[in-house]
Amino acid sequence: MTTILVTGGTGTLGRLVTERLRADGHEVRVLSRHTQPYAVDLREGGPGLDAALDGVETVVHCASSPRGDEQAADHLIAAARRAGVGHLVYISIVGVDRVPFGYYRSKLAVERRIEESGLRWTVLRATQFHDLVVTMLQKLAKPPVVLVPAGVSDQPVEVAEVADRLAELALAAPAGRVPDMGGPHVRTFDSLARAYLRATGRRRRVLGMPLFGKTYRAFRAGGHLAPEQAVGKGTFEEYLARRFGQ
Template identity: 80%
Template sequence: MTTILVTGGTGTLGRHVTERLRAAGHEVRVLSRHTPPYAVDLREGGSGLDAAVTGADTIVHCATSARGGDEQAARNLIAAARRAGAGAGHLVYISIVGVDRVPFGYYKTKLAVERLVEESGLGWTVLRATQFHDLVLTVLQGMAKLPVLLLPARVKDQPVEVTEVADRLAELAQGAPAGRADDMGGPEVRTFDSLARAYLKASGRRRAVVKVPLRGAAYDAFRDGGHLAPERAVGKATFDEYLRKRFPAAAPHR
């Protein structure tokens, strides 16, 4: 039996990875800020992090924070793994398709963490995936709080089902270090406009949809498809299928 540490193990992706690894018979340690016995803020490190990594054969790094600090968190995790001799066999990191092509702040951070992983001296695997269905829905729900849904013009997306990414990440975690794994994209490349209209229909919301041209290098890169992987459309579940599960019988509302 292998001992595997999953950082961010209670999050959108991490909890599914944890379930799959446990089902495969591994001892899985879940590290998150508020879940004992490994309640650790990776940005701060400390003795709790050392205890979490000690004895771990593999580390799956899913933790991320919208508040920033991902680079420091990765440095702390790698340093702890080195001290303990843990994860030396395998450090697995989940990243995003296009982090090296789209000059968007969060993408720059993910790319920086990729480089830390690659230069860690540990065996490593990096999997890049397109945006999860969950993220696209969250963005659209936030936009729908206004009476008009304002969308970036001429931008497409390729959302993927998070459980499918969890399947692949768990598979990689149980194998030998693979370096950069093949990218993983959703089954369809669609305009953001079509995704928004699908969400409105499924949720029963009524909103005018307006496409707005934006400025800047990041927008240009998104518009040019730098975050897409049409040649790696290996996901199976579509956004429409995801919406049917989330809104099985939505009644129209304002």
């Protein structure tokens, strides 16, 4: 039985990774800011992090936030070295090296820290989860007209499938950068918006709105997509049906 620490283990992805590893008979410690006995803010570090890592063989790093990811990674890596952790698994995002978006740049910086850490590691990049796309569309659909970024597509993936893959990687030997994981279909953003409106019974006009700048151009060029790695099975419509009961 392996002792595994899952950072962000109460989040959308981390919770599912934890469930899968425990179901497979492993001892799993959940680290988050508010969950005892391993309540640690990775951005601050501290002795609680060393206690959480004591005796841990593998870390699955799912914790993430719009600010502080690089500092959190520094604290985690340093503590993992002290604890003699044998394998650090990190979930990243497809396109972090191609799209000049602030959050993506931070994720790429974390990848590089892990690669240079001296630890044995595995990094998986995935496309956006279905629930994140819905969160965006919920905000966009508040006005009478839904304005979506013109010419932009997405490739949403089922979070449970990413959790399965991460759990599999955590139990395998360190593999470095593994193939990206994308959802089953590349979809225009306006088609995703229309699917969301149908599932929620809303009537809205959907319009494409041109944007400007390097980030928008990179998204339009598909820098965040992995059509050659469309390995996911669950579709956006299937997710909507489960969530909204249509």
